[in-house]
Amino acid sequence: MKIAVLIKHAVDVRSVRIDPETGTPSFTGKPGLDRADLHAISDAVDLKETCAGHITAVGIGPAALKDDLVTAMATGVDEAIHIQFEGEADTLFVAQQLADALRDGEFDVILTGKLSEDYGTGQVGQQVAELLGIPHLANVISANGADGVLTVNYELDGFADEIEVPTPILLVNGAREGEPKRHSSLRGMMTARKKAVAVIDAPDAPASALTWSAPMAARRGGDRIVVRDEDPVEAAKKLAAWLREHRLVG
Amino acid sequence: MDTTMTDRSGILVLGEVFAGIISPHTHEMFTAGTTLAEALGQPLTLAMLGTGFEDAEPYLESLDESINVVWHEVLEEEPFPYMAWVDIAAQLVTDGNWRVVVAPGTGIGVDWTPRLAARTGLPLASWSTGVEVIDGQVAVTRDVLGGRAETTVTCNADATFIIAMEPGMIAPSNIGSAEALTLADVFAEFSVDASATSVDTSVNRPPLKEAERVVSGGRGLVDAEGVKKLEALADALNAAVGASGAAVLQEILPHEMQVGSSGVVIRPKLYLAVGLSGSPQHTYGMKDAQYIVAINQDEGAPIFQMADFGVVGDLHKILPALVEELKS
Known part of the structure; x- marks a missing residue:
């Protein structure tokens, strides 16, 4: 089976710090693969092993996306396509560039993450499927391609269900707890760095009808005290004192 | 024109x-x-x-x-x-x-x-x-x-x-x-009642909707042991017990206690959030509390962004210590 996995370059949401004065977020960690995509890559490699498949990772984004594509290849992806694009664009523009890059690839299965951790629109996967004129299935847990038949385990109304689906199809993964099953290995990284990444230049994005304001955390007044790295008894003493000071003890 | x-x-x-x-x-x-x-x-x-x-x-x-x-x-x-x-x-x-x-x-x-x-x-x-x-x-x-x-x-x-x-x-x-x-109406049909969880209903606590102080637990409570620790704190503060949607889904706490868009919307003087991350569905129900305190192991949990006082650490150790402090 020919498998594609779609990835994006995102900020490291887990390293976010919010300025208590302004409510502005900043990030101490390095941007990289979005967590939902790490799971999609892991799922793609699982699927590949059930059907002797071949995986192409496709991403659209800035120069730094190349590192993410290399990481994908170090995790078991066979080749990569980088659609070079700087700046902001609507999800539909992003989906159009991805669909254009995928159209002639005759992929049987395209995997994507559910919601990216940065802007989390949850739109691009479904839009790529629509533009390619193929169906999609969301909340996918795992896929198996043994004997050339695609069987998908997915969540429907809170229950896991398994169905056989036609190809080509796009699979959107479900929300996941914990770490992805597969990781890039050191040896994999060394091999992957030597592999070529195909490059496509994206056209300029048309003016968007939408304007997004800068992300801002809801601000509250008050003391905004955070106690960390403390012995539980010490932390409890500080909290109890604060509760008493504010007359919050019954 | x-x-x-x-x-x-x-x-x-x-x-x-x-x-x-x-x-x-x-x-x-x-x-x-x-x-x-x-x-x-x-x-x-x-x-x-x-x-x-x-x-x-x-x-x-x-x-x-x-x-x-x-x-x-x-x-x-x-x-x-x-x-x-x-x-x-x-x-x-x-x-x-x-x-x-x-x-x-x-x-x-x-x-x-x-x-x-x-x-x-x-x-x-x-x-x-x-x-x-x-x-x-x-x-x-x-x-x-x-x-x-x-x-x-x-x-x-x-x-x-x-x-x-x-x-x-x-x-x-x-x-x-x-x-x-409302979603709460639909949700109630599938929900767990108090008798199915380890919540002690014999104690007379203030009703959730009117309580001045509310102590709410999330998935971080893990099990009946965590619930007991939460209840001990509620009783030390004369507070009502609340729950996050995740705690209800995992049958740790009953649906009657759920705070948020699928539960009740409250404005207590003190809201003490324990082992819950602060999903938008939950914060919808408690964001207007006068004082918010959060205890959670994950410093990145969104609940800390709205807390007046936050403790990053293990609730299973902090709650008993806090109860002791409040009794002294």
């Missing part, structure tokens, strides 16, 4: 009727649609899509005459039931010259609204938590960065703006004489 400008006008709400029942989310979309129609001074069209109209139709007879109602049957086909929804929604959207289309953010809505935007080439804001009109432009609020921050998305007046709402984030309003079911 410039005749090349397209004068977009009218608000279209794409409502859901599942086997004769108007979905709870449709009442929320109706609120959003009416808010926009009034703010823009434009007519509202309510398209009811789905099945079993003969059961749902009588409710809408009492609807204000200014609201245009249309019915469209959606014949879902497995395994891709959303396909039929895209086809009908796309036709309705392109037949008009709408200023705004309000579409569902329900389980099936999430499947078809991005496809609707791709097919019609129109901008879509998904997971919207509120709608407003700012200087004549339509805007939505939505959470970003995993609920840690919020942003406003504004749409130019010359494009039809498709808005998909996050369920449970806006007050539902009755559509005609159809009672506005």
